[in-house]
Amino acid sequence: MVATLPPANARVVLGHENGRLIHRGTVAVRGPCAPSHSELLGLGLTEPQARALDCVLAWFGNPFDAVTWDSPSGIDLRWGAWPLSGAPLIAALAHWKQHEPEAFEARLGRLGVDVTLEPVSLHLQGSRGAPPCEGREALALLGEDPKLMASLAQAGRERGAQLAQLEALIAQVLRPLLAASSPDAAEAEAPAGPFTSARALAVLFLTELRFGRRGITKLMAHARERAGQPASGELAGERLAEDLRTAGRVREAAELWRLLSSPELGDPP
Structure with a gap:
């Protein structure tokens, strides 16, 4: 029609x-008819947050x-x-x-x-x-x-x-998500939090997009598993991907591994 x-x-x-x-x-999210990276930053996102959101929307959004x-x-x-x-x-x-x-x-x-x-x-x-x-x-x-x-x-x-x-999206989904994933005052060993790099943020955003609150709870638990060591969002993503693979959810596991291995999300030189 x-x-x-x-x-x-x-x-x-x-x-x-x-x-x-x-x-x-x-x-498409990336293209001449879509908002630019500078417009994303203009909505109040940090550079890593904007890179992470752009990557997740471009690969896994609509x-x-x-x-x-x-x-x-x-x-x-x-x-x-x-x-x-x-x-x-x-x-x-x-x-x-x-x-x-x-x-x-x-x-x-x-x-x-x-x-x-x-x-x-x-x-x-x-x-x-x-x-x-x-x-x-x-x-x-x-x-x-x-x-x-x-x-x-x-x-x-x-x-x-x-x-x-x-x-x-930022006001109603991502800001509450970022606040919930930030360490509290007792977690002095990871003052910056486990989800600060573009790669870790992309893992966080994709987990929210695909699995909602239940997935975020599991991801956060994995981020804090290593006693006495700083919480790691990227390691948490690897462990969540392994959980999904073991459960037979190979496609979702592969999506996480794409983010975890993509050069797009590496630290800038």
């Missing part, structure tokens, strides 16, 4: 997967304009490079509307979509006599209506919306 949208008759190709509409995306679902059952709509779902997705749209209200209105507002940042909420005006809805119900309808789905995908091609995706 091809949707043609204003302006300039932009085309968005929608497909079907497990009975759900999807858009696989066309705007295009900025991808719209998919979180599982074969299609419970939560997902949008963008991380990809975002639920409250972070709504926050990204709200950040975009806040920074570029006219662009938001042209893509989504004209179709009855509205968002607020405080509190984070999404509202969808009903069409053809349907009542208005909000929250997760509204998100689900965004993914069920071809025009709304295509317009959300098209929004992901806007630079402002891409930066809003990253802004929401």
